């Protein structure tokens with residue numbers, strides 16, 4: 001099938017590359033020229049395991065193209081994905097201006113034939129109908145300009161009766177395993193009032209649904225949830241809100257463990273064995289971050305308030321998470337007393353391992369707070385340190401390896417659970433530090449091994 005993906009970030013590029021990999025003919029549109037040039041040369045602008053390989057194969061097989069030309073993309077795609085960002089505004093509501101620009105642009109460029117427009121971006125409930133309205137507005141503006149061209153006897157664009165339907169197809173991929181998640185989804189959600197559009201989408205995803213590209217092709221087909229637009233949009237928000245609440249919940253339990261005794265890791269394992277609860281998302285630590293949880297929970301709070309409902313659980317979830325980041329500062333104060341003049345080394349900067357994404361990363365809050373208190377902050381991150389990217393990073397010196405990081409530190413804080421942080425030479429690092437304190441913000445390291453090396457080890461709730 002012919003597919004157009006508008007917006008080539010973590011979601012759009014992975015979606016485009018994976019759909020090309022399964023055999024569709026994909027064009028990816030982005031208004032960032034530098035990014036498009038990079039992708040045209042076969043390089044991925046983001047760090048995502050497995051992405052460069054499938055991207056290069058798709059390019060070699062002529063299954064994927066990149067362009068800044070929206071009209072070209074609209075013309076090509078029978079299925080057109082909107083995958084632009086929807087960041088949070090300062091009041092918490094979703095900033096939908098990029099979706100708006102794209103929807104109007106789609107309307108202005110729709111010509112003849114039938115197209116399915118897919119909201120893949122996470123958009124507030126009701127956005128399916130709103131996008132339909134914007135596309136119609138774009139079409140009307142375009143036909144006005146065609147009429148005025150007719151009146152001026154200019155050559156006409158033969159635009160004829162375009163038809164389209166809207167589908168909400170929210171994305172659940174996780175950064176760091178986005179390619180794997182796209183080929184092995186837990187479910188595919190399709191929301192639309194059009195049976196024709198749903199059928200087209202079922203065809204688009206048939207090989208993924210049938211696990212032809214899955215790590216275990218013998219599993220039962222991927223469940224496809226076919227529903228209305230609003231429910232599909234709500235499924236995305238509810239899923240992210242639930243996961244964020246689950247983490248905030250276990251962090252709250254960890255904080256109680258810290259006071260009364262008990263090991264939150266044992267507690268999480270004990271409650272997680274209950275099949276109604278499950279083991280996942282019960283790792284206590286510094287709290288969640290990233291581009292999605294915070295903005296999606298805030299947007300849901302905002303939408304509910306617009307409709308007269310106060311979301312007490314969701315507000316508490318955000319408050320607990322905010323406190324959880326600051327808890328690390330408190331633990332450093334308990335271990336070192338005055339932080340002014342001390343040097344703190346952060347192990348990890350990105351909000352999770354295997355990504356280069358720094359959006360709403362807990363490390364950024366820590367850097368702000370520690371520098372405000374007069375500490376010097378250093379950091380080492382396996383990707384950020386090598387990439388040279390420093391956007392959004394200030395008040396921190398980024399070191400090229402863990403030993404340079406440890407040199408002169410009064411404490412280390414494990415912020416991101418990169419696998420390689422388990423293998424560091426903590427013995428050598430301790431010999432370079434002023435004081436051997438380590439705060440394990442993810443309960444990830446081996447307490448006994450570190451204590452045997454002379455570290456004062458502080459976990460979260462254990």
Ligand SMILES: NC(=O)c1ccc[n+]([C@@H]2O[C@H](COP(=O)([O-])OP(=O)(O)OC[C@H]3O[C@@H](n4cnc5c(N)ncnc54)[C@H](O)[C@@H]3O)[C@@H](O)[C@H]2O)c1
Pocket residue numbers: 006007008009010011012029030031032035083084085086098101102120121122123171172173174175291292
């Ligand atoms: N990142 C994730 O893990 C994730 C997971 C699930 C859902 N989502 C949702 O998917 C959407 C995209 O997220 P992302 O992280 O990929 O965003 P991103 O910021 O990484 O990428 C957005 C891309 O859209 C491009 N863009 C903006 N305006 C454009 C326009 N008018 N025309 C063409 N391109 C334009 C930008 O240049 C950028 O490349 C968001 O709504 C997000 O909530 C993200």
